[in-house]
Amino acid sequence: MKKLDVDVAIIGTGTAGMTAYRAAKAQGARTVVIESGVYGTTCARVGCMPSKLLIAAAESAHAMQHSAPFGVHAGEVRIDGPAVMERVRRERDRFVGFVLESVESFDEADKLRGHARFTSPHTLLVDDHTEVTAARIVIATGSTPLRLPALENVGPGIATSDDVFYWDDLPKSVAVIGTGVIGLELGQALHRLGVRVKLFARGGSIAHISDPEVLRAAGRVLNEELDIQFQSKDIGAVQEGEEVALTVADALGKEQTERFQYVLMAAGRTPNVHDIGLEHTGLERSEDGIPLFDARTMQCGNSHIFIAGDANNERPLLHDAADHGKIAGDNAGRYPDVRPGLRRTPIAVAFTEPNIATLGASYKSLVEGGKRKFAVGSVSFANQGRSRVMLQNKGMLRVYAEFGSRRFLGAEMIAPRAEHLAHTLSWACQMRMTVDQMLEMPFYHPVIEEGVRTALRDLAQCLTKGESDVDAADTEPGT
Numbered sequence: 001m002k003k004l005d006v007d008v009a010i011i012g013t014g015t016a017g018m019t020a021y022r023a024a025k026a027q028g029a030r031t032v033v034i035e036s037g038v039y040g041t042t043c044a045r046v047g048c049m050p051s052k053l054l055i056a057a058a059e060s061a062h063a064m065q066h067s068a069p070f071g072v073h074a075g076e077v078r079i080d081g082p083a084v085m086e087r088v089r090r091e092r093d094r095f096v097g098f099v100l101e102s103v104e105s106f107d108e109a110d111k112l113r114g115h116a117r118f119t120s121p122h123t124l125l126v127d128d129h130t131e132v133t134a135a136r137i138v139i140a141t142g143s144t145p146l147r148l149p150a151l152e153n154v155g156p157g158i159a160t161s162d163d164v165f166y167w168d169d170l171p172k173s174v175a176v177i178g179t180g181v182i183g184l185e186l187g188q189a190l191h192r193l194g195v196r197v198k199l200f201a202r203g204g205s206i207a208h209i210s211d212p213e214v215l216r217a218a219g220r221v222l223n224e225e226l227d228i229q230f231q232s233k234d235i236g237a238v239q240e241g242e243e244v245a246l247t248v249a250d251a252l253g254k255e256q257t258e259r260f261q262y263v264l265m266a267a268g269r270t271p272n273v274h275d276i277g278l279e280h281t282g283l284e285r286s287e288d289g290i291p292l293f294d295a296r297t298m299q300c301g302n303s304h305i306f307i308a309g310d311a312n313n314e315r316p317l318l319h320d321a322a323d324h325g326k327i328a329g330d331n332a333g334r335y336p337d338v339r340p341g342l343r344r345t346p347i348a349v350a351f352t353e354p355n356i357a358t359l360g361a362s363y364k365s366l367v368e369g370g371k372r373k374f375a376v377g378s379v380s381f382a383n384q385g386r387s388r389v390m391l392q393n394k395g396m397l398r399v400y401a402e403f404g405s406r407r408f409l410g411a412e413m414i415a416p417r418a419e420h421l422a423h424t425l426s427w428a429c430q431m432r433m434t435v436d437q438m439l440e441m442p443f444y445h446p447v448i449e450e451g452v453r454t455a456l457r458d459l460a461q462c463l464t465k466g467e468s469d470v471d472a473a474d475t476e477p478g479t
């Protein structure tokens, strides 16, 4: 057995682990990063990047198929499945290549391959070949797709998002289990690329929306295009040759069996904290088995152990994994001098069309504790000028502010190009701007941001009147 003694050991070489490594090294700590899988990160290999590549192909197909109302006729659109998937993989491999170059730049002596698990609070066993003793440890083990027991051991037709980007061709049909971000992004993209898609939702949730009005609007908008069965329960599946026979019960308990080439499990992701020997650390853990930690320092309790990225499940998103990693690496490097790091205004975007986005305080967090004590402004995009010009006039934005201070608190939306609207609003939120200060900012014409202004004006009125129940329709048809 090889033995290694270091200042900082980092478990996992994904986005959080790589950022933590650089930060700990910058503090002068002798650091080792341990990786059990392939280098390249979840984001680049099977996450953010390949999913957006698939979505880009789908947007292109959709635009060509829906250009007739503009008087533009593309003729018969042919989707070449192998070519679509080949580009997804080729471009994905390019992104992965940049990550690999980055890992290659790490000192060889700092990299260890194998599955790490705690054998005591300060020791890690890597496979059966190396024992690492570390003064401080960062857990950056990421997450894996949740596997539903009803769909276990069925056959090759059961897939997760990890499999999709390795497909050589587009399938004929896919059942998507889950209407979270992954289910909706991949489900809509595949649908737009000509795959027969049906989505099954356990309840009524859509992505990360918590505002009931936005949720209703999203249900309406998405149902216009996609076949979504809400309130359904997956009963089981059987592989029958090239297809899977999936049996699902509807809200009334009525069972129905349909055949699909693939059933895509998109029912959430589980933090990789269950097979790393946490029971040997003495750390206090949540019901989900995740060590309790401080989201400003990433420190677990008062210990020498830190947790970053999807592993802590705080905000399982790429930019947060990087922020977590930086804070955890800085603090592990200079321990016991543990300091709070930079946390930004929360922002999340689902790249559906229209985009779904949330930022700042969620509606759910604001109503917690009973009576609603905040003002709400809203806008529908049904009649918003620029959105209508582009034939993307669908969706709703709701903005929230604090009575008294008139400070902007957050927003939820399904809206055209919401990825950009959400950024503008999240910057205002982080700058702690009031609604009045936001309305003093420039708004060009004609832009989708004029819809944001309508919602903010509505919010300002609501703050002044002291009411919180105003629901305005859009008032700017682009004149």
Ligand SMILES: Cc1cc2nc3c(=O)[nH]c(=O)nc-3n(C[C@H](O)[C@H](O)[C@H](O)COP(=O)(O)OP(=O)(O)OC[C@H]3O[C@@H](n4cnc5c(N)ncnc54)[C@H](O)[C@@H]3O)c2cc1C
Pocket: 011, 012, 013, 014, 015, 016, 017, 034, 035, 036, 037, 038, 039, 041, 042, 043, 046, 047, 048, 049, 051, 114, 115, 116, 117, 140, 141, 142, 143, 161, 182, 272, 275, 276, 308, 309, 310, 311, 316, 317, 318, 319, 321
């Ligand atoms: C389909 C999909 C699309 C996504 N799209 C977006 C998006 O558009 N925008 C966005 O912000 N986020 C997106 N995400 C989420 C984003 O990819 C993750 O939040 C982010 O990659 C998490 O980084 P991480 O460093 O925590 O984990 P990872 O990159 O998964 O790294 C963890 C590493 O730890 C290793 N490991 C695990 N256990 C051990 C062990 N015991 N010993 C040694 N090594 C171990 C793993 O092999 C892995 O390499 C998407 C995710 C998916 C799945």
Ligand SMILES: NC(=O)c1ccc[n+]([C@@H]2O[C@H](COP(=O)([O-])OP(=O)(O)OC[C@H]3O[C@@H](n4cnc5c(N)ncnc54)[C@H](O)[C@@H]3O)[C@@H](O)[C@H]2O)c1
Pocket: 148, 177, 178, 179, 180, 181, 182, 183, 185, 200, 201, 202, 203, 205, 206, 207, 208, 233, 234, 266, 267, 268, 269, 315, 316, 317, 348, 349, 350, 351
């Ligand atoms: N654009 C992005 O930023 C992006 C894209 C993809 C993934 N991600 C990240 O990956 C995480 C995981 O995504 P996800 O979509 O897998 O999880 P999720 O938590 O967003 O959604 C899971 C969905 O599955 C449903 N579900 C759970 N169990 C079910 C069951 N038995 N039957 C039917 N439905 C069931 C849930 O109700 C929920 O709607 C996200 O939370 C996000 O942080 C981000």
